[in-house]
Amino acid sequence: MKKHTISILVENKFGALNRIVGLFSARGYNIDSISVGTSEDDSVARVTIVSKGDDDIIEQIIKQLNKLVDVTKVVDLTYDSFVERELVLVKVSANRNTRPELMQISEIFRSKIIDISQRSITIEATGSEQKVDAMIKMLAPFGIKEIARTGRVALKREFEGAV
């Protein structure tokens, strides 16, 4: 089963997100991650959903999403070249001894330290899901206290040269 990144434009109206999420639960489709925010047009929200399923299921998901009256556009980015990012905040246990190494790891992943205390630091990182996963793996031995991930956001890539 392949992971698909589905980008949905939906009328920015009361209950619109609920229709999308409700469709996934009513039909037993799974959601790996979901992120929501306004798009270039204030009246339209962009929802990015990462879902797993075989081709038949994904085809049904796209068709069912298209049937929702408030949904104006559905694109399965998986078949295109696309850019994706995820933002994560990780609060890690830290003390005098471990802080320097944590800062090194943070630098290697080009992330930022946005909060610091005697017992912890909080790191902000953006990147692909794999990068975020890799960083979390590196931080795990230090003792992760809390994680907040936004889920994936994505747009179709317009650059046509070799990447």
Place this chain on the structure above:
Amino acid sequence: MSTNEMTGAEIFVKCLMEENVEYIFGYPGGAVIGVYDAMHDMSDIKHILTRHEQGAVHAAEGYAKATGKVGVVIVTSGPGATNTVTGIADAHMDSVPLVVFTGQVATNLIGNDAFQEADIIGITRSITKHNFLVKDVRDLAWTIKAAFYIASTGRPGPVVVDMPKDVMASATSFSYPKEIKLRGYRPFYFGHMGQINKAVEIINSSKKPVLYVGGGVINSNASKEVYNLAKKLNAPVAMTLMGLGSMPGDDRLSLGMLGMHGTWYSNTAVDQCDCLIAIGARFDDRVTGNPQTFSPNSRKVHIDIDPSQISKNVKVDVPIVGDVRHVLERLTPLVHSLETTDWLEQIDRWKNEHPLRYESGPEIRAQYIIEKIYELTDGEAVVTADVGQNQMWAAQFYKFKNPRSFLTSGGLGTMGFSFPASIGAAFGVTDRPVFSINGDGGIQMNIQELTTAVGNKLPIKIIVLDNGYLGMVRQWQDLFYKKRYSHVSLGSNPDFAKIAEAFGAKGFVADKTEEVVPILKEALKINDRPVMIDFKTTNEDNVFPMIPSGRAVAQMIDYPKSVEELKMSNSRVEAAK
């Protein structure tokens, strides 16, 4: 309020008039009392007071199915709204165009657990085509226009409009939009010409074609086009439960119904055909049985307006997304007349070898009653059926001549549908008799609507096939659960004829075969009130043919000629498990 301003309630009435609504089925209450005040002065639109909100929705469904127009319902908030849920889900499954207006508590109380508050928008989200909460009276006219537009176009379905009490009391100027544009809703009607050409190629090379037609044909008023295609191709037509009436049941090309309780010959023809043309049908599990073995040797064409139905259950060779009527108008001229003499003769042999059958004797057989109703009404009646054995026998033994004549709950399988639906149908169709077929279980689920039918002098013939059991469940317990009849006996049934009389309807009761025809004739003469006939039928009759759930045509059980054969078919069922 300035002179050219109107309240939400007045706008509501005005919008219904703009939509040419004839009937609105409903039940008043606190949250819609202002709307009902405005409705007091309506003259062109008739409000039909049902005795339960579920009855109102099924009546609106019956009206919509019989006429093709949008069924309209109004109920109050909270329990009024939640009582509509089963009917809305039913309309959603069977693609019935409905607009259901629900009252709602005032906007400042929403979310406060106010008296008679229910989140009906949340509750109905997954069982409507779309739903709206009107938060500002200035949006009301647009919303109502959009609701009717969405309900009646594309693949039809129910739309809920939730109207808070304060919104309906506040005022604004009224103008009704001429057209509605929705960025996210653009049903397409005309099939892709390239796909149509591919379908024509497959069809033209076929020697053993079958048309498999469903409710989409009824919804798009395409029965004439289906008839023309069938005649041109010399191809037999198998109909789904929802598609009955698409092709006259007495035509040589009609195979009757297919599926779990379809005719032997329709299921066998679909099994053996080399080209299956699915038209406005969705390969439902009650039709296909095991989808892996469904019509294994055919190339398949599928015409449907809803893209999500394409290749959902069964892979097809050529899908055509579009309105059935528009697509057939373009496809039929391109196909050749096919040489199918051998195929049709083969089918005639199957019809002779495996006709629909039943035992006869002094005890009344339900099948006999349906057959006699068919004969006495010449196949022209509007018939509603409930769910279960009564429904299957109605589908098998009444050979419908016209579309929009067999109204039943197919997808959801809602017991209690038949009788209130017949009320709506009787308002919509006044020049043909209306029969409501029921079991003794289902009739008790909405029997309160006798008041509505009596009050409106509707001459509905309410048939109760009274076998003292929840018959279809009993049949499954008989065939698959070693005759362990768990809670299916309706031994404490009331006297239905007396109930009818108490409501002011005419009641009959009969328990002998010879009484059936005289009573039906008597009933057909009564035109000023409903008639309820309690036919005491054979207790333990089963519906055959039957393809057990999830099985293939090879496992089909035909009507047993004798007890021996029934036992044999039981052991076949055991073996199939």
